Structures are given as C-alpha cells and as structure tokens.
Amino acid sequence: MPGLRIEGYVIVSADGMLASAAHVMPDELKFKGDKQFFTAALDRADLIVHGRHSYEDQPNSPLRKRIMLTRKIDGVAPDPSNPKATLWNPAGASFEAACDHAGVRSGTVAIIGGPDVFAMFLDRYDTFWLSLAPRVRLPDGEPCFPGVPAQSPQQILAAHGLSPGDAQILDSADDVSVTPWRRAA
Numbered sequence: 692m693p694g695l696r697i698e699g700y701v702i703v704s705a706d707g708m709l710a711s712a713a714h715v716m717p718d719e720l721k722f723k724g725d726k727q728f729f730t731a732a733l734d735r736a737d738l739i740v741h742g743r744h745s746y747e748d749q750p751n752s753p754l755r756k757r758i759m760l761t762r763k764i765d766g767v768a769p770d771p772s773n774p775k776a777t778l779w780n781p782a783g784a785s786f787e788a789a790c791d792h793a794g795v796r797s798g799t800v801a802i803i804g805g806p807d808v809f810a811m812f813l814d815r816y817d818t819f820w821l822s823l824a825p826r827v828r829l830p831d832g833e834p835c836f837p838g839v840p841a842q843s844p845q846q847i848l849a850a851h852g853l854s855p856g857d858a859q860i861l862d863s864a865d866d867v868s869v870t871p872w873r874r875a876a
C-alpha cells in the first residue's frame with residue numbers, strides 16, 4: 692500500500708535476543724529511555740502490528756488501532772475483545788486487506804514483533820529502529836529475527852537493503868542506544 696510508511700521497533704541484547712528462553716521479555720532488557728522512545732513512537736503511529744504474544748501493555752494501548760496476527764482465524768476478522776483491533780492470518784488474507792479492515796490506508800505502521808512478524812516485513816521497512824543493550828547477554832534467549840545468532844541483527848537488516856544512520860543514546864548509564872536502519876530512497 693503506497694500510502695503506508697512501515698517502521699519496526701525492537702530492543703535486543705548484545706547477542707541479538709529480544710526475550711528469554713521462556714519467550715518472556717526479561718527485566719534486563721527494560722530501560723527507561725528505551726521505553727520512553729518506544730512509547731512516543733507508538734503514540735505517533737496510525738497502526739500497530741504484532742503477534743499474539745507481543746502486546747505492548749501500556750496505558751495508551753487501548754487507544755491504539757492494531758492488527759494482531761493469529762492462526763486462530765482464516766483471514767481477517769474483528770477482535771471480539773477489542774474494538775480497535777483486527778485479527779489477521781497472513782495465510783488467508785493480504786496485509787492490505789487487514790489494513791483495510793482496520794480502516795488505515797495511509798500513515799505510519801509500527802511493527803513491534805515477535806520474530807516471525809518482524810521477518811515478514813524485512814523487505815518492506817522504510818525504517819527499522821534497532822535498540823541495543825550492549826551489556827546484556829541472553830545466550831539461550833529468543834532471537835529477534837530468524838537466522839540470529841548465526842547472523843547478527845545488523846547483518847540481516849543490511850541483507851534486506853537497510854543501512855544504519857546515526858545512533859542515539861537512550862540510556863547512558865547502560866550504553867543503550869537506538870540506530871535507525873533506513874532503506875535508500
């Protein structure tokens with residue numbers, strides 16, 4: 692859909708993990724500066740897209756339009772538990788059909804995980820905001836993209852045509868930063 696700008700958001704450990712082995716985001720990956728950055732981005736977005744376990748659970752979450760991926764339905768359906776949410780199974784309907792159902796045809800879409808959902812949009816991101824916590828290691832954790840840790844998240848983003856811009860420090864005490872990976876115009 693040409694009117695949509697696609698942006699991705701994740702924070703990863705030094706070894707490229709977004710969650711623990713138990714598929715839970717551990718406290719070690721939670722930083723005030725990154726949370727403020729992520730919250731502000733979601734407040735600006737017109738639509739949020741995520742898998743069933745990646746709900747951001749913030750005070751403004753009920754205000755946000757979202758598409759949630761699930762195999763529990765065939766294509767696209769309203770979420771009976773949330774009037775602002777659309778359920779989507781990519782095996783049965785296009786992303787455009789899901790956006791249409793959500794009533795969003797232009798603006799910014801924030802993709803917020805998990806790994807398979809991030810991977811589905813690797814060739815479509817305008818910008819992927821990669822936050823990095825370099826002092827945290829989660830050796831048995833859940834990789835942010837399929838293919839990590841054999842390849843780093845940065846190598847995967849580069850292989851999909853994205854290039855890094857200037858990093859911005861989000862938490863100086865722990866050297867946490869965010870780097871925008873942008874597609875050449």
Ligand SMILES: NC(=O)c1ccc[n+]([C@@H]2O[C@H](COP(=O)([O-])OP(=O)(O)OC[C@H]3O[C@@H](n4cnc5c(N)ncnc54)[C@H](OP(=O)(O)O)[C@@H]3O)[C@@H](O)[C@H]2O)c1
Nearest residue numbers: 701702709710714715716742743744745760761762804805
């Ligand atoms: N560090 C970070 O920035 C960050 C970012 C995102 C997530 N996380 C954390 O990472 C963990 C991610 O959990 P997760 O691995 O379970 O991923 P998830 O994508 O949030 O949830 C997986 C579920 O989403 C649905 N889904 C995913 N891909 C699908 C597809 N192609 N087609 C249809 N349905 C699909 C399925 O739901 P059904 O079972 O209903 O079919 C699947 O069971 C969570 O703990 C989350 O908090 C961390």
